[in-house]
Amino acid sequence: MALESQIVQLLFAGITVGSIYALIALGFVVIHNVTGIINFAQGEFAMLGALITITLSSNTSLFNRVIKVSFNLPLPIAIILAVLIVGVLGLLLYQVAIRTAKGASVVSLIIITIGASIALRGFSLIVWGTDPFSLPTFTKGAPIQFMGAYLILQNFWVIGTTLVILVLLYFFFERTMLGKALRACSINRIAARLMGIDSNKMAMFSFALSAAIGAIGGIVIAPSTPMAYESGELLGLKGFVAAIMGGMNSVSGAVMGGIVLGVLEALGAGFISSAYKDAIAFLVLFVILAARLSGLLGQGAKQQESGL
Numbered sequence: 001m002a003l004e005s006q007i008v009q010l011l012f013a014g015i016t017v018g019s020i021y022a023l024i025a026l027g028f029v030v031i032h033n034v035t036g037i038i039n040f041a042q043g044e045f046a047m048l049g050a051l052i053t054i055t056l057s058s059n060t061s062l063f064n065r066v067i068k069v070s071f072n073l074p075l076p077i078a079i080i081l082a083v084l085i086v087g088v089l090g091l092l093l094y095q096v097a098i099r100t101a102k103g104a105s106v107v108s109l110i111i112i113t114i115g116a117s118i119a120l121r122g123f124s125l126i127v128w129g130t131d132p133f134s135l136p137t138f139t140k141g142a143p144i145q146f147m148g149a150y151l152i153l154q155n156f157w158v159i160g161t162t163l164v165i166l167v168l169l170y171f172f173f174e175r176t177m178l179g180k181a182l183r184a185c186s187i188n189r190i191a192a193r194l195m196g197i198d199s200n201k202m203a204m205f206s207f208a209l210s211a212a213i214g215a216i217g218g219i220v221i222a223p224s225t226p227m228a229y230e231s232g233e234l235l236g237l238k239g240f241v242a243a244i245m246g247g248m249n250s251v252s253g254a255v256m257g258g259i260v261l262g263v264l265e266a267l268g269a270g271f272i273s274s275a276y277k278d279a280i281a282f283l284v285l286f287v288i289l290a291a292r293l294s295g296l297l298g299q300g301a302k303q304q305e306s307g308l
Contacts, residue, residue: 007150010270011263016155018047018262019162023217025238025246025254026165032248033186034199034206036106040113041093042214043236044120045086047229049215050222053123054133064129075135083215089120090211094204117236124229132226135219154223156283161220162255165213169251182206186249214239234278241285266304 007242031220056078059070070114073081098114104112138157173179184192185202188203190235193199218227218235225231242261267278 002148006270008147009149010266011154012149012151014263014266015156015259016262017265018242018259019158020217020221020235020258021238021242021261022162022255022258023165023213024222024235025242025258026169026251027214028240028243029204029248029251029254030210031245034182035098035109035203037109037113038092038106038240038248039210040110040236040240041117041120041162042100042210042239043088043185043232043234044117044124045211045214045232046218046221047124047227047232047237048089048218049086049118050218050227050231051083051128051133051229052085052215053078053219054135054222054227055108055128056081057135059141060133061129062127074221077140079219082219083212085213086215091204091208092218093211094207098141098203098207099200117233121229121233124130130228132228132231133222134226135222137223138220152224158220158224162258165216166251166255178205198233238281241281243289244285263303 024042024046027045028038031037031039031042053075054068055062056071056073057075058072059068061068071078091114093113097116098109101109101112130175137154139153141153143152145151171179173183180193180203181197182202184195184197185199189199192202218232221227238261242258243254245257246255252254261284262286265277265280268280
């Protein structure tokens with residue numbers, strides 16, 4: 001393959017996987033803006049979205065292949081139900097684990113989300129076992145040839161889904177009362193409370209919304225990347241890196257951070273070695289944190305409080 005074609009192939013692959021990181025990062029940003037919490041269970045929401053969709057749309061063996069279920073729902077209906085179920089799980093995570101720890105420091109709440117991540121992973125291991133699962137491609141057809149590179153049709157679904165969600169979030173936050181209430185909580189929680197906005201309800205909704213966004217990310221990647229119980233861990237960590245790259249407060253920044261990270265991974269895997277693919281995300285995180293370290297130390301260590 002010519003160098004030009006190889007670069008196009010790698011860039012397209014990087015934008016595709018970066019779009020997934022962007023969807024995970026959006027979940028981090030939505031929750032962080034409203035509550036100040038970093039939800040490390042975000043990757044598990046993506047994993048559950050994919051596995052629940054697969055279970056609802058096909059014959060699936062569960063509980064170490066002891067039980068076989070055959071819902072065989074049409075894929076669009078299975079996707080909608082899976083997103084709703086995962087959204088409810090996000091809501092329950094807030095109600096059961098986060099709200100009961102009201103008044104705790106941000107660090108304590110983050111540790112709770114790490115525990116929730118481990119619990120969801122263990123639950124998924126019990127239900128689906130260690131087998132990887134995948135969805136059929138959303139669009140049948142041969143890859144498209146462009147400048148010598150072959151572009152898989154499913155990748156257009158991934159990129160398109162990210163763009164659609166970004167546009168919908170923009171209109172949600174800019175044009176709806178609920179979205180404006182969420183923005184108000186992210187800008188000034190105390191002032192929002194004084195204006196009659198229930199910050200607890202906004203926090204609960206932010207968890208449900210971020211869980212649903214994560215589920216969509218897991219669903220659109222499942223046809224090209226088999227999903228298993230442990231898949232959410234790495235997706236969550238890379239989504240977190242993308243959110244950090246975007247500043248943790250910006251929806252558009254999260255998307256750009258995800259795409260940049262995906263492109264860096266693809267180029268690194270293509271021109272250096274695929275063995276370093278996963279290490280690139282953590283190298284980027286290290287560089288960002290190192291660059292900010294002096295500023296953090298200069299401000300002095302302060303214990304953060306959540307917005308709950």
